[in-house]
Amino acid sequence: MSMDTARGRRSVMGEGGRLRRTRVCFAVLGALGMTLAGGAHAQSLETQAAAGTAPPTESTVINLINLLVKQGVLTKASASGLIAQAQAEAAQAKAASASAPRAAAAVVNAPTQPGDVAVPYVPQVVRDQIRDQVKQEVVAQAKAENWAQPNTFPDWVSRITINGDVRVRDEGEYFSPRNVTGLTNFAAINSGTPYDVNPNTNTSVPPQLNTTQDRNEASVRARLGVTAVISDQLSTGVQLASGDTDGPASTTTLLGNDFGRQNIWLNQAWFKYQPLGWLNVTAGRFDNPFFSSDLLYSRDLEFDGIATNFRHLLPGNDSVTLFGTAGVFPIQYSSDSFVGENADSSSSNTKWMLGAQLGAEWKIDEQNKLKGAIAYYDFMNLKGELSAPCALYLGATSCSTDDDAPASMQKGNTLIALRNIAQNPNLPAGDTPEPQLFGLAYNYRLFDAKLEWDTKVTDLFKLRLDGEYVRNLAYNTNTAFSAASTPVNNYNNASSSSTVTQADYKSGANGFLFKVTLGEPDTLEKGQWNFSVTYKYLEPDAVLDAFTDPDFNLGGTNAKGYIIGAQYAVARNAWLSARYLSAREVYGPPLSIDVLQLELDAHF
Incomplete structure (x- = not known):
């Protein structure tokens, strides 16, 4: 210088x-x-x-x-x-x-x-x-x-982000030789043609679940989303996803379709408004806004409606954070064609879910964190009702409560026949066809409590303990059997439903889950790993079977068993995983299903 x-x-x-x-x-x-x-x-x-x-x-x-x-x-x-x-x-x-x-x-x-x-x-x-x-x-x-x-790129480019994930899976499904055969697939009946349950007019068997044939299947899952920041307080997003059907529980697509192209669905479309740093409101179709495990809801489940979330430090204590969620979610509307043919049908057939959750997260020290919440979910107007006398023989194409049939089902929930079919006086007694649809025997008002503890065993090993309990407060067998239609269970043939008595019938309203995870809970960086063991118990009417994990017991409720899993990150945001899921029935005829999954996931 x-x-x-x-x-x-x-x-x-x-x-x-x-x-x-x-x-x-x-x-x-x-x-x-x-x-x-x-x-x-x-x-x-x-x-x-x-x-x-x-x-x-x-x-x-x-x-x-x-x-x-x-x-x-x-x-x-x-x-x-x-x-x-x-x-x-x-x-x-x-x-x-x-x-x-x-x-x-x-x-x-x-x-x-x-x-x-x-x-x-x-x-x-x-x-x-x-x-x-x-x-x-x-x-x-x-x-x-x-x-x-x-000025190389326009301003809007800096406000757009793209995200997504791809998963390739090999899955083996193994059925016990002790399993019962001939279990009715009520979901297939409700989504297809009503099944004639009168053995005098229909000798064919109803759609049935596979309970005996082992199989191995390759599948993929792909999701691609775009998020745009409109202003400091407003953002929006759209996501497309794969899926064999438009069902809510899974976005998995099976391969082996003669090399045919696969379906792509609108998986998300939402606006998020954040008036305050600790408060936001989301409307449209979006990820599960509640703190919960797959005991209640599949991890692929998206919610339709509007939800408000808050997260704020407890005043006077910077180690405790309060959080909560409240929302209104439409589940199923009555179609115009159904209302047109059944003008006297109740307008309450629109099905909703109201949900509210309150929780807290406590950072005890540098090595320990505790997070817990309680929630209440009210599924409104889901219980099926027996229709008014329905004269199908005179040309009617539907009955007054057909709309009570759930649009989505897996298996496990107790059901009732919905149609009160009038007998044709021109036919001998018992010779009138009885094509039936099926609805839920109970309402579902769920109390849920979840607790999660993160700690360190040593300086090298993290440990997470999860626990969750759920109970259906609306469960009451007396109420179900006082109805005009006798409840049936997914583990009884429709043709034999009339023989079911309250003394023979078994169900339940409780579910719980315990999970231990050793290692990094989220394997996002190369070399991270975890090992987990889970025990899950879910009685038939504890939760709605439509929204549960589609892998454990191949979906639905009335299942108990364990899950063993391991994960290893082979690169940043990419990991290999293996899971073994073993489940059997809680009540009813024997049904044991083991599932082995090997996966490669990548997120971007």
């Missing part, structure tokens, strides 16, 4: 603190000093540095100052002052050069403050090192702050 440089540095730093003291400012001003030091053309570097006669290049100084203004480092007022000062110093330098002897080696601007150092000469190799270092730092910051190539 020459003494001209030192003088320039003091003059710039003397702008009353108006320059921003950033690394970029120092870098450019350092380059300016180098330019001032090497501005003379007729003298050697040593002579110019000693004599202090090197005049600054005015155009270069002005250009650099203008560049700093353009990048927002200097204000226009500060730049004007610097330009005027540079021009004045240039004039002084020319005058001094004309009057001073060329061989003089006077020191200009000697140190005036403790710590200031006058450097009459900087070797070329040092100047090169300084220049290269400054260049690297400026370029790095320019790229990080996106001003190296201004």
